[in-house]
Amino acid sequence: xxxxxxxxxxxxxxxxxxxxxxxxxxxxxxxxxxxxxxxxxxxxxxxxxxxxxxxxxxxxxxxxxxxxxxxxxxxxxxxxxxxxxxxxxxxxxxxxxxxxxxxxxxxxxxxxxxxxxxxxxxxxxxxxxxxxxxxxxxxxxxxxxxxxxxxxxxxxxxxxxxxxxxxxxxxxxxxxxxxxxxxxxxxxxxxxxxxxxxxxxxxxxxxxxxxxxxxxxxxxxxxxxxxxxxxxxxxxxxxxxxxxxxxxxxxxxxxxxxxxxxxxxxxxxxxxxxxxxxxxxxxxxxxxxxxxxxxxxxxxxxxxxxxxxxxxxxxxxxxxxxxxxxxxxxxxxxxxxxxxxxxxxxxxxxxxxxxxxxxxxxxxxxxxxxxxxxxxxxxxxxxxxxxxxxxxxxxxxxxxxxxxxxxxxxxxxxxxxxxxxxxxxxxxxxxxxxxxxxxxxxxxxxxxxxxxxxxxxxxxxxxxxxxxxxxxxxxxxxxxxxxxxxxxxxxxxxxxxxxxxxxxxxxxxxxxxxxxxxxxxxxxxxxxxxxxxxxxxxxxxxxxxxxxxxxxxxxxxxxxxxxxxxxxxxxxxxxxxxxxxxxxxxxxx
Numbered sequence: 001x002x003x004x005x006x007x008x009x010x011x012x013x014x015x016x017x018x019x020x021x022x023x024x025x026x027x028x029x030x031x032x033x034x035x036x037x038x039x040x041x042x043x044x045x046x047x048x049x050x051x052x053x054x055x056x057x058x059x060x061x062x063x064x065x066x067x068x069x070x071x072x073x074x075x076x077x078x079x080x081x082x083x084x085x086x087x088x089x090x091x092x093x094x095x096x097x098x099x100x101x102x103x104x105x106x107x108x109x110x111x112x113x114x115x116x117x118x119x120x121x122x123x124x125x126x127x128x129x130x131x132x133x134x135x136x137x138x139x140x141x142x143x144x145x146x147x148x149x150x151x152x153x154x155x156x157x158x159x160x161x162x163x164x165x166x167x168x169x170x171x172x173x174x175x176x177x178x179x180x181x182x183x184x185x186x187x188x189x190x191x192x193x194x195x196x197x198x199x200x201x202x203x204x205x206x207x208x209x210x211x212x213x214x215x216x217x218x219x220x221x222x223x224x225x226x227x228x229x230x231x232x233x234x235x236x237x238x239x240x241x242x243x244x245x246x247x248x249x250x251x252x253x254x255x256x257x258x259x260x261x262x263x264x265x266x267x268x269x270x271x272x273x274x275x276x277x278x279x280x281x282x283x284x285x286x287x288x289x290x291x292x293x294x295x296x297x298x299x300x301x302x303x304x305x306x307x308x309x310x311x312x313x314x315x316x317x318x319x320x321x322x323x324x325x326x327x328x329x330x331x332x333x334x335x336x337x338x339x340x341x342x343x344x345x346x347x348x349x350x351x352x353x354x355x356x357x358x359x360x361x362x363x364x365x366x367x368x369x370x371x372x373x374x375x376x377x378x379x380x381x382x383x384x385x386x387x388x389x390x391x392x393x394x395x396x397x398x399x400x401x402x403x404x405x406x407x408x409x410x411x412x413x414x415x416x417x418x419x420x421x422x423x424x425x426x427x428x429x430x431x432x433x434x435x436x437x438x439x440x441x442x443x444x445x446x447x448x449x450x451x452x453x454x455x456x457x458x459x460x461x462x463x464x465x466x467x468x469x470x471x472x473x474x475x476x477x478x479x480x481x482x483x484x485x486x487x488x489x490x491x492x493x494x495x496x497x498x499x500x501x502x503x504x505x506x507x508x509x510x511x512x513x514x515x516x517x518x519x520x521x522x523x524x525x526x527x528x529x530x531x532x533x534x535x536x537x538x539x540x541x542x543x544x545x546x547x548x549x550x551x552x553x554x555x556x557x558x559x560x561x562x563x564x565x566x567x568x569x570x571x572x573x574x575x576x577x578x579x580x581x582x583x584x585x586x587x588x589x
Contacts, residue, residue, distance in 0.1 A: 045342065095294040
């Protein structure tokens, strides 16, 4: 993204404001000062965390609760990584990247007492809303009876099948919960004591025994169905269940979110399952909640728990290099300002590419490992647009507003421009051909419909998660302000088709294309998952085969971000599991 001064206007009507006030707002709080720089240098820390994204903060909290001295080093002025709230336009607070919460594990919420530390979830009135240009709409998630009536508008057969489909996915989720929460049964690489190697083999054997027990509990029929879902294209999975295009297209959105994959890509069925695996602390599945104060409130609650445990958090502290002795021993990190921070244990919450290609001296890594990291898929088709508007969007196909003007449709995930499976396929093909989609697939959310803290009275915050946009389009450059505006205007005009007057309500907006996500947030290739979530890069192959259990070829260096098992989303499991592994390794005699 090009550097802009505050209140610089784009050539079109729409404008963007960049505000980094130091007024004490929680999302802009700076943890770093000259004094804390001295604190970083004056001691050898038990563990350092590179990056204050949610996984890094969770890892720090668990390590500190385990008795370690821990410092978190964040490149940006604000903590949270992709789970961040920023006041980009005065009075409007955006969840700049991630925008809804569902995958954060209930056990982590309980362990770290995140509700006590300020986490407040706002449950939507319904789960999804798909307006249609023919005047109809599909509103799901209010209750089972309502779902049946809604789907029946399009297909009685699909209305009957939908409860069975949901029950089947939830059954699979119980099996996947075990996989998500477990460390991978990776073989040890480092030289360790015979007792430790024996314990590791026992733990791996226990994993496989439990995995077999969970598989047997599914039964052969359901296990085969699960395998079919994991390896199949989303289009095949949904075509076997349903006949109405609007229902299939609505459900297919979960399978392509954040990827450059098509609904016709083999293995996209897993991503569909990944996005319905979320579970609330009350056991409800697939509830995507808004967070009061934006997604930065998630990171702030975790940081509060971490600081309560004694963690030191430093912002504006960019790690430029990991310091490794000639013997191969890790001795700490070097900050971009020349500050050396010492520790023999470092957990990286950066992407695998950024960690091993940009921070680690390449002579310290095996050639085959480095080559595998470099060849990993970091492509992304995502562009996030955060919009401030002066009125609530009104959809011409649906008028279910309350007295306050907010209807259940405004609190959901709103699917724009994808009424048919064919629409999604065409949008993806545009990007594969090298061009931004002519009719982008848009997930629209309006957090201010439920959260009155993120916008001025009577005005609203709108989040647009758009696909597909190639990293390097063939017909222009994302560095060109006019080119960027043309894409944004195309998205706004598409929304106008469903909610007339949306474009005229815009006060200003912020846009993050794949290169912006890479530069601003540190997401290699703009990939929100720290790397593709294909079957070739999951479980024992994440980030690369042979190194799936958070350890790396450099003893003392661990991965704790979404580039490690079990993958992306605001889930917290990589941070939790990496911290537990570090505590075990440090206990090794």
